[in-house]
Each structure stands twice: as structure tokens, then as C-alpha cells.
Amino acid sequence: MCGLLRHALKRLPRTSGPNAGRKFVRSVSWIEICTMAERVDFSRNAALFDRRHGVVLADDEVDQLWHAAGFHSGARVLDIGAGTGRVAIPLAVRGCTVVALEPARGMVDQLRAKAAGCRVSVVIGEGGLLPFQAGAFDTVVVARLLYLTKDWREILREANRVLAAGGSVLHEWGNGQDEEEWVQLREEARRLFEQAGVREPFHPGVRSEIEVDADLEKLGLARAADVVAGQGPITTLRGFLRRLVHRELSYTWAVPESVLAECLPRFLAWSEERFDLERPLAMPREIRWTVYRRLLASPDSPHDFEVRHHSGRVAAHLTRPLSPRAS
Incomplete structure (x- = not known):
């Protein structure tokens, strides 16, 4: 693991100030490593992933x-x-130095295999x-994961911890x-x-974007901009049912065969x-990305702010008012 991390981070700039000369690596405890082994392994979906979601994002x-x-x-x-x-x-491909976790x-x-020759460290x-x-990072991307x-x-x-000052979190729901x-x-x-006795039959993650907004707000990040980038793949509800029943979708992996047969x-x-x-x-009906940026002022200040980037200035406004922080 240590060798892999060194390889993955060798092209990232080093820190300045008191941490100068250090790479962006923290220690991971043995308990954490053991806990990682308990997670759901999505390897069985790898062969279908590109067919469903696209090989890469469209230009x-x-x-x-x-x-x-x-x-x-x-x-x-x-x-x-x-x-x-x-x-x-x-x-x-567009010039970012990317670590893919x-x-x-x-x-x-x-x-x-796909990233051969690209500036992607895995x-x-x-x-x-x-x-x-x-x-360590200017932008953290979290796409189709939190649920x-x-x-x-x-x-x-x-994500918030490893985000540099002025950085952004880019989330796709x-x-x-x-x-x-x-x-x-x-x-x-x-x-x-659940009626048949299966506790958490589907993924136990976040159920709505509102929860994501609320948690990031507590961390000092505000919803700055939304990007609607088309819609998901066209299919039918019968096609969705077929995939659900045949366990092509990871939603049903935790459901025993006997329960599936009983409920079907x-x-x-x-x-x-x-x-x-x-x-x-x-x-889904629409593919939506949300940009979250660190608050530049307290929640009592005006709720709109400007986002600057290398090619000019983009005006961005919070899409909903911030609730006051507890004192």
C-alpha cells in the first residue's frame, strides 16, 4: 500500500510552510484497514459500468x-x-493532475487500462x-457514490479535510x-x-440531496452552482424491473434469493x-452536478458570492438560504 501511495502522489506538488517537503499522505490504522474489507465490492459491476454510464464524460x-x-x-x-x-x-486529458481513488x-x-498515458494516478x-x-487538492469530485x-x-x-483553501467539491447525484x-x-x-425482514435491503447511503447540502453546510461549504448535463440512459420500467430482479443492479445484492422469490x-x-x-x-430524468464552495463569510452575511477561475469570473449564487448556525 505504501508503495502504491507513493506512486500515486509522486507528481503532486508538495506543501508549503511548516509541512514543506512532505507528501500528501496520512497514516491509516490497522483497524481502519480491517474495516475497509467489510465494504461492498462493486467489482462484479465493472463489466457493465461503462455500458450504462458512458466510457467517459461527453466533451x-x-x-x-x-x-x-x-x-x-x-x-x-x-x-x-x-x-x-x-x-x-x-x-x-485537459491538464489536471488527477488522483483516482x-x-x-x-x-x-x-x-x-483506460487511463494509460493520462495524468491519472490510481x-x-x-x-x-x-x-x-x-x-492537498483544489477540487474533490464525488460522483454517484454517496447513496x-x-x-x-x-x-x-x-473531502472537506483534504480540500485546499478556495477549493470546491463537485458532486453528482x-x-x-x-x-x-x-x-x-x-x-x-x-x-x-423490509416487511420480509431484510434490514437495509438496499444501499444504506444518503437518501436525498438535501442531506448532502445540510452536511456540507455544517462543514462550511455552500451550494454555489448547479449544472444540468442532459439525462440518463433511455430504457423502460420493464427493463429496469428485469435488471432489478436478475441482480444486475447492486440494489438487490443484500436480498436473499428466498426473499426475492417471495416478494417478486x-x-x-x-x-x-x-x-x-x-x-x-x-x-435518471436529469444528470445534475452541484458545485460546493467554502463559505467566504458567516451565514449572517449576504448569501451570494463570486466564483473566480483561470479564464475569467463567473457569478454564482446560493440556491437556497442558509440556516443560522447554532451558537
Whole structure:
């Protein structure tokens, strides 16, 4: 592990001031390493990941994120839960120095193959146990991750810890909105599995973007800008049901076969009764990224501020008022 971290961080600038000459690595305890082994391994999804989510972000999506988040050539970027490099690779191609953190070996193998020749250093590790010193990165990317893990609050705390002054957190929410049909299907399946005695049948992570906003606000980061970058893949609800039933989606990995067989007839009947299962629709309805920046003033100050980046100045406003901090 130590050799891997040295390799992954060798091109990052060193700190200035009292920490000058040190690399951005912190020690990880043996207890933490053992805990990492208990996490869900998404390697079994690696072969399907690019087909569902795209090999890399489209150029126009990267353009929007580049300006909204203030990326620039040479920017130090950490991609937590990088998967197969969907975000890390296009940022590296544009000149960023990217560390891609990913715990699943299957994902890592594909990431390394795709990133050959790019300025991407691959680190096998967990987002809640970052092996980097404070202030090591200009931007931290968290894409389609927080709803998958119960450690989502630790991931946000660690992202904030390694963020440099004036840096930003770029978050992509890929779990849909409450009113979307496929989300209603998923939540009905959750209810049936829980009634059958399966505790936390689906991923135990964050359930809404509002929770992400609230936790980052407590850490001193405010929602600065939203980027809507199109919609998810077009499919049908029947196609979604098929993937759910056949365990192609990681949602059902924790559900025993006996419970799945018991609940399936009721679930399919409920679905047929309420929805047109053949209607084409996007899942999710829209792909939305959010830029969070460190507050430059107290919550009692005006709630809008300016975001500067290398190519000019972009005006950004908080999308909702801040609640006052507890005294």
C-alpha cells in the first residue's frame, strides 16, 4: 500500500510552510484497514459500468463542469469512487493532475487500462479513510457514490479535510428524484423487502440531496452552482424491473434469493397496476452536478458570492438560504 501511495502522489506538488517537503499522505490504522474489507465490492459491476454510464464524460459536459467548478490546467483533483475513470480521465486529458481513488479491484483494472498515458494516478482506497494530508487538492469530485455507502458523512468530512483553501467539491447525484417512476418502483421494492425482514435491503447511503447540502453546510461549504448535463440512459420500467430482479443492479445484492422469490409476485403486480412499463424514459430524468464552495463569510452575511477561475469570473449564487448556525 505504501508503495502504491507513493506512486500515486509522486507528481503532486508538495506543501508549503511548516509541512514543506512532505507528501500528501496520512497514516491509516490497522483497524481502519480491517474495516475497509467489510465494504461492498462493486467489482462484479465493472463489466457493465461503462455500458450504462458512458466510457467517459461527453466533451460538452466536461466544458460545463470545467467552468462551473473553476478547473484549470495543473489543478490538483481527487476523484473519490472513481470507478473506471469516467470523470478522472477527461479532466486529466485537459491538464489536471488527477488522483483516482477506487476500492473495487475490478473497477481499478479497467481504470488503469483506460487511463494509460493520462495524468491519472490510481489509488486503491476508501473515501472515508483518505490517505492524504489536509489541503492537498483544489477540487474533490464525488460522483454517484454517496447513496451507495453508509459512510457518506465520513466521505464528505474527508473531502472537506483534504480540500485546499478556495477549493470546491463537485458532486453528482445519480439516484433520481422522488417523483420519478423508477424511484417509486425501487422504494416499493425496498418496503416489501423490509416487511420480509431484510434490514437495509438496499444501499444504506444518503437518501436525498438535501442531506448532502445540510452536511456540507455544517462543514462550511455552500451550494454555489448547479449544472444540468442532459439525462440518463433511455430504457423502460420493464427493463429496469428485469435488471432489478436478475441482480444486475447492486440494489438487490443484500436480498436473499428466498426473499426475492417471495416478494417478486406482489412487486410485479403492484408495478403493472400503477405504471406503463413499456413507456421509454430516462433514468435518471436529469444528470445534475452541484458545485460546493467554502463559505467566504458567516451565514449572517449576504448569501451570494463570486466564483473566480483561470479564464475569467463567473457569478454564482446560493440556491437556497442558509440556516443560522447554532451558537
